[in-house]
Amino acid sequence: MRGGPVYTSAVGLWKHITRHMVAKVFTAIGIGIGIALIVQAYADAGREAQTLKSETRKWAENIAQLFISAVEHSMREGDGIKVEESIEDLKGTIHDAARVRIYDQRGIEVFGSELPPPPRWAIPDPVAAILDAPARRVTEDGRIFRPVLNQSRCHKCHDSDSVLRGVIEIDLAREEFQAMREEEFSRIITAGFIHIMTARREYLLDDYFAEIVRYGPSVETVAVFNADADLRYGAEIAGLDTGQVKKQLRRGSQVTYLPRDDRVLALVPLPMQDRCVACHKDDRMGDIRGVLAMSLKGTAAGEDQAERELENILETSLHFIMLSELGRRIADFLDAVAAGKAVQTLVLYDDQGRQYWTTRHPEPPADVAAVLASGQTSHRYVGSGMDESLLAIAPLRNSPECVQCHGSNSALRGVISVQVSTEIAEMTRASSIRRRIWFTAASLLGILAMLGGLLHFLVARPVKRISDVAQEVGNGNLSVTVERADPDGDEVARLGQHINEMVRGLRTKMHLEKFVSRGAAQAAAGAGLTPLDRTGERRAVTVLFSDIRGFTAYSEKVAPEVVVEMLNRLLRAQAEVVVDYGGDIDKYVGDELMAVFTGDNAETRAVMCAVRMIDAVGEVRKEGETLTVGVGIAAGDVVYGAVGHEERMDFTVIGDVVNTGARLCSAAGGDEVLISIPVRTAVGDVPGLRFASGTPLDLKGKQDPFPVYKVER
Numbered sequence: 001m002r003g004g005p006v007y008t009s010a011v012g013l014w015k016h017i018t019r020h021m022v023a024k025v026f027t028a029i030g031i032g033i034g035i036a037l038i039v040q041a042y043a044d045a046g047r048e049a050q051t052l053k054s055e056t057r058k059w060a061e062n063i064a065q066l067f068i069s070a071v072e073h074s075m076r077e078g079d080g081i082k083v084e085e086s087i088e089d090l091k092g093t094i095h096d097a098a099r100v101r102i103y104d105q106r107g108i109e110v111f112g113s114e115l116p117p118p119p120r121w122a123i124p125d126p127v128a129a130i131l132d133a134p135a136r137r138v139t140e141d142g143r144i145f146r147p148v149l150n151q152s153r154c155h156k157c158h159d160s161d162s163v164l165r166g167v168i169e170i171d172l173a174r175e176e177f178q179a180m181r182e183e184e185f186s187r188i189i190t191a192g193f194i195h196i197m198t199a200r201r202e203y204l205l206d207d208y209f210a211e212i213v214r215y216g217p218s219v220e221t222v223a224v225f226n227a228d229a230d231l232r233y234g235a236e237i238a239g240l241d242t243g244q245v246k247k248q249l250r251r252g253s254q255v256t257y258l259p260r261d262d263r264v265l266a267l268v269p270l271p272m273q274d275r276c277v278a279c280h281k282d283d284r285m286g287d288i289r290g291v292l293a294m295s296l297k298g299t300a301a302g303e304d305q306a307e308r309e310l311e312n313i314l315e316t317s318l319h320f321i322m323l324s325e326l327g328r329r330i331a332d333f334l335d336a337v338a339a340g341k342a343v344q345t346l347v348l349y350d351d352q353g354r355q356y357w358t359t360r361h362p363e364p365p366a367d368v369a370a371v372l373a374s375g376q377t378s379h380r381y382v383g384s385g386m387d388e389s390l391l392a393i394a395p396l397r398n399s400p401e402c403v404q405c406h407g408s409n410s411a412l413r414g415v416i417s418v419q420v421s422t423e424i425a426e427m428t429r430a431s432s433i434r435r436r437i438w439f440t441a442a443s444l445l446g447i448l449a450m451l452g453g454l455l456h457f458l459v460a461r462p463v464k465r466i467s468d469v470a471q472e473v474g475n476g477n478l479s480v481t482v483e484r485a486d487p488d489g490d491e492v493a494r495l496g497q498h499i500n501e502m503v504r505g506l507r508t509k510m511h512l513e514k515f516v517s518r519g520a521a522q523a524a525a526g527a528g529l530t531p532l533d534r535t536g537e538r539r540a541v542t543v544l545f546s547d548i549r550g551f552t553a554y555s556e557k558v559a560p561e562v563v564v565e566m567l568n569r570l571l572r573a574q575a576e577v578v579v580d581y582g583g584d585i586d587k588y589v590g591d592e593l594m595a596v597f598t599g600d601n602a603e604t605r606a607v608m609c610a611v612r613m614i615d616a617v618g619e620v621r622k623e624g625e626t627l628t629v630g631v632g633i634a635a636g637d638v639v640y641g642a643v644g645h646e647e648r649m650d651f652t653v654i655g656d657v658v659n660t661g662a663r664l665c666s667a668a669g670g671d672e673v674l675i676s677i678p679v680r681t682a683v684g685d686v687p688g689l690r691f692a693s694g695t696p697l698d699l700k701g702k703q704d705p706f707p708v709y710k711v712e713r
Contacts, residue, residue, distance in 0.1 A: 012052075012076035017495075018330065023115055027486045029447070029451060031223050033440075033443070033447060034440055036438065037439070037440035037443065054188075056138070057311035060541065062286045068656065079400065080678050086558060089638065092271075097421060098175070098418050098420045098421075098422075099418070099419040100416065100417070100418050100419075101416070101417040101419075102396070102414060102415075102416050102417075103364065103372075103414050103416075103417065104331070104413065104414040105366050105372065105412055105413050105414050106361050106364065106414075107361075107363075107364020107365065107368045107369055107372055107504045108331075108361060108362070109509060110414070114354075115354060117352040117353065117354065118352070118353055118354060120246070122353075123353035124145075124169075125167070126139055126143075126145040126169075127145060127168075127353055128348050128667040129145075129427050130145055130146075130164070130167050131164065131167070131351070131353055134163055134164055135147065136311075142171075142172070142174070142468060143169060143170070143171050143586075144169070144171075144172060144311065144591060145168075145169050145170075145362050146167065146168050146170065146301075146311050146315065147164050147166075147167055148164060148165045148166045148168055148315060148318065149162055149163065149164060149165065150162050150163055150165045150351070151319070156607045157196060162351050164351045164451070165350070165351060166348060166350045166351055166356065167348075167349040167353075168309065168311075168314070168318070168346065168347070168348050168349075169345070169346070169348075169349070170310075170343060170345075170346060170536055171343070171344045171345035171346075172307065172310070172342060172343060173308070173341060173342055173343070173344050174342065175609055176341045176342045177306070177307070177310065177342035178306065180340075180341065180342060181218075181310075182257060182264055182266055182296050182339070183255070183619045184310065184340055184342045184343070185216070185218065185219060185266075185294070185296060185309075185310070185313060186255065186266040186268050186292075186294055186296075187318070187336075187337075187340055188254075188292065188310075188313050188314060188317055188337055189212055189219070189222060189292070189313065190268050190270075190292050190319030190335055191317070191336040191337060192208065192316075192320060192321060192333065192394075193205065193292055194270075195207070195225065195317075195321045195324065195330075195332070195333050195428040196208060196320055196321065198326065199321075199324035201323070201324040201325075202233070204320055204323060204324060205224070205233040205234070206233060206234065206315075207320070208316070208320040209222040209223075209233065209234045209235075210318075211316045211319075212313055212316055215309075215312035215313070215315075216309040216312050216316075217297070217305075217309065218296055218306070218309050219294060219295070219296055219309075219313070220237075220263065220295040220297060221234065221235050221236075221237045221293075221295040222234045222235075222292070222293070222294050222295075223235060223236065223237050223240075223292075223293045223294075224270075224290060224293075225245045225290055225291045225293065226289070226290045227249065227288065227290055227527075229242045229245040229246045229249065229287055232290070236677065237265065237293055237294075237295045238295070239260045239263075239265065240258075240265055240293055240295075241694065243336040244258070244265075244267070245267070245291050245293070248267040248269060248291050249269070249288050249290075249291060251269070251359060252287070252288065253269050253271055253287070253288070254268065254269070255267065255268050255269070262295045262297060263295055263296065263297055264295075264297075264314075265293065265294070265295055265296075266293065266294045266295075266296060267291055267292075267293050268291065268292040268293070268294075269288050269290075269291055270288060270289050270290045270291060270292055271287055271288060271289070272287050272288060272289040301312050310342075312344075314337060314404075317329065317333065318333070320621075321333050325481050328481075330348075330357070330393075331357050332357055334346045334348065334357055335359055336463070337359075340639045345358070345360055346358070346359045347359070356446065366664055367380060367391060367393050367417070368393060368415055368417065368568065371393045371395055372395075372412060372415060375395050375397075375412060376395070377390070377392065377393065377395065378392070378393050383586065384417070387418060388421070389419050389421045390419070390420050390421075391417065391418075391419045392417070392418045393415050393416070393417045393418075394415065394416050394418070394422070394552070395412050396412060396413055396415055396416055397412055397413070397417055398412055400412045409559055415588070418445075434472055453655055462482075462492040462496065463492060465482055465483060465496070466482055466492075466495060466496055466499055469481065469482050469499055473502075473503055473506065473563070480503065481500050481503065482496035482497075482499050482500050483496075491631035508697050518533075528549035534588070534709075536641070537640050538637055538639055539598065539637065539638060539639075539640045539653075540598075540602075540635075540636065540637055540638075541596050541598050541602065541635070541636075541637075541638050541640070541653060541657070542596070542597040542598075542599065542602040542603050542606045542633065542634070542635040542679065543586075543594065543595070543596055543597075543633070543634055543635070543638070543653065543657055543658050543661040544578075544583065544593075544594070544595045544596075544597065544606050544609065544610060544631065544632075544633050544661065545592060545593070545594055545631065545632045545633075545634075545661045545662050545664070545665035546592065546593045546595075546604075546610070546613055546630070546631045546665065547551045547591060547592045547593075547595065547629065547665050547666070547668075548567075548570060548591040548592075548617075548627055548628070548629055549627065549628045549629065549630055549670040550592040550626055550627050550628065550667070550670070551627065553573075554566070554625075554627060556708040557685040566625070566627070567591060569620050570591075570620060570621075570627065570629070571588060571591075571593060572620075573613075573617055573619070573620045574613045574616060574617065574629070576616070577609055577612045577613045578593075578595045578609055579612075580609075580612075581597070581605045581606070581608060581612070582597065582599070582605055583595040583596065583597045583605070583606065583609060584596045584597075586652055587652065592665070593661075594661075595609070596616050596653055597609075602635070603633075603635050603678075603679045603682035603683050604682070604684075605681050606633050606679070607633060607673070607675060607683050607686065607689070607711055608681065608686070608689075610633060610673045610711065611673060611689065611711060612630040612713065613629060613631060614629060614631070614671045614673070617629050618671075619712045628670030628671045628685050629670070629671070629672075630665060630666075630668030630669055630670060630671075630672050630674075631665060631668055631672070631673045631674070632660075632661050632662065632663065632664025632665030632666070632668050632673075632674050632675075633661060633664065633673065633674070633675045633676070633679050634658075634664060634675070634676045634679065635657060635676065635678045635679045635682060636655070636656070636657035636660075636678055637655065637656055638653040638655035638657050638658060639654045640652075640653050641651070654698040655671075660676060660699070660706075661676075663697075663699040663700060663701075663702075663706075664676065664697075664699075665698050665707060667699070667708075672710065674694065674708045674709070674710060674711075675708065675711060676706075676708065676709075677690075677707055677708075677709070679709075680709045688713060689711060689712070689713065690711075690712045690713070691709045691710070691711060691712075692709065692710045693707070693708075694707075694708045694709060694710045694711075695708075696708065
């Protein structure tokens with residue numbers, strides 16, 4: 001949290017690091033190497049994970065092919081129950097490795113795990129009522145719910161303790177059914193016959209036809225004739241001769257209805273489909289392999305009786321198809337029944353109320369639908385991170401061996417979906433990243449440890465010395481130097497050499513500035529690389545000249561060294577006063593001092609400076625010295641700038657005001673201050689000072705006598 005102890009500590013650490021160059025170099029190197037190694041770690045880990053994902057994809061495809069082989073092998077045995085058992089056994093062996101789902105050609109899952117019994121409220125009321133008390137029920141909207149009883153012949157596959165095998169729901173279009181009762185009966189019986197023949201359970205056909213006649217009174221007789229018009233299954237039908245059967249065989253696929261008094265003979269051609277060739281290749285005649293014939297009463301006892309007959313025929317067909325052990329092919333039978341106009345929907349429930357089948361098929365999953373449409377294997381990653389998995393969907397092709405049961409209407413008979421977790425690949429990637437990050441950290445520590453010693457010896461110590469020297473120079477100490485300095489050395493040694501040269505230059509500059517005025521030094525500093533402007537600048541200034549009286553006579557009597565000592569002593573005393581009053585010493589000319597005052601109250605400060613200079617000289621005179629100073633002050637406009645040759649210039653003030661000040665200084669006596677009228681006017685009254693009008697002076701260069709004032713305490 002910003003402002004908290006952790007944040008404050010982090011900021012403090014960062015400030016500490018950024019104060020030291022070596023720490024900055026360490027940080028930069030560490031960040032650079034760390035980023036490079038981490039990027040490399042992620043790239044390598046990604047490649048490893050991609051390789052594992054590729055292996056996972058191959059694994060998923062192999063699992064799919066394993067299931068395809070198992071399905072094909074079990075299907076060839078013609079036992080649907082055994083197919084389901086073998087699939088469940090195979091699923092159990094790879095339960096923890098992959099999730100496998102099998103879908104039929106409609107995109108509906110088959111051989112899935114059995115769902116738990118639904119709660120009571122989730123079971124349709126008519127179904128729940130039949131489960132409690134098996135009896136036929138018709139809802140207000142006309143839907144028929146009929147129990148499917150668990151007969152003794154069903155106990156081979158179904159629990160004998162249960163009364164029911166399930167419930168069938170029929171949504172019947174009654175008007176269409178009454179108009180085409182014969183067509184619906186013949187279509188359902190034909191569909192049942194085809195499914196029993198597909199399962200190669202032809203020994204059940206006589207019993208099947210007998211029960212159709214028994215439970216469907218409108219159906220008097222059912223018979224099947226082969227391609228030679230010979231009776232193969234069922235019983236002889238009165239009024240139907242061999243010629244009529246042969247004629248139907250020649251007629252083709254169109255169903256023929258022959259009225260006979262109060263009966264109707266229905267002749268249904270049996271097309272030679274691909275799944276029929278295995279058994280009928282020797283007795284094939286054109287495109288028809290035989291005829292299914294039925295004798296139907298022309299009228300039913302009533303509407304309700306006709307519906308019950310339809311239900312009985314449907315339930316009987318279901319019983320015999322289940323007895324043929326063709327398993328999931330019962331779905332094709334129900335779809336075939338619902339394909340007509342009379343039966344709109346069929347729903348089959350098991351004895352727990354679970355919906356086993358509905359002819360209103362739900363939309364298949366998008367991935368399954370895509371593979372069914374394209375016939376090509378698809379792969380897609382689902383989820384992300386540790387929850388990611390590979391979804392591989394392979395087509396279950398309708399091979400020639402499968403056509404016998406599944407027909408040739410579709411190139412596929414379903415798909416197999418295999419979903420395999422890529423958790424191993426993700427774990428490997430994460431583990432690889434962790435290993436590489438630890439390796440990165442160890443490498444960084446080793447590299448930084450080696451670099452630390454080298455940088456400290458080669459860079460940190462010399463740079464710190466340079467920093468110390470720079471700090472001393474900043475504090476005004478120009479006597480320091482960098483020890484490790486070499487113009488032919490490395491970058492740090494050359495930097496030390498430059499620092500030493502800079503310090504020498506600063507020392508020289510400092511000493512030179514003592515020989516020039518402050519204005520000259522500022523002008524030189526401000527000029528930079530551009531030439532000095534020698535046209536000058538017009539300014540209003542006050543100039544002060546002071547001169548030591550009796551200097552010539554004094555210098556004739558004493559040694560030169562004493563003269564220099566005395567001169568420095570008196571000039572230093574005057575210079576300090578000038579600085580105190582904000583003046584700038586322009587130059588020294590022998591025993592004479594020239595100062596310039598600018599800015600506010602320049603005239604007043606100059607006058608007070610002059611009076612104090614006389615006192616200062618008196619204070620530093622030695623016993624026996626009779627030296628005094630005379631001061632002259634003038635004010636006005638001057639030209640302030642550089643004069644002289646480009647190679648040797650002087651920075652000073654030029655103008656009549658300067659000449660006037662010098663003349664006033666020459667005219668002043670010992671301990672006397674003479675000022676011009678402009679200075680007197682500007683100063684006004686100053687406490688402690690008195691201004692007396694003096695005798696006008698004849699100054700050199702002036703035509704008229706020059707009026708002056710004397711300044712006295």
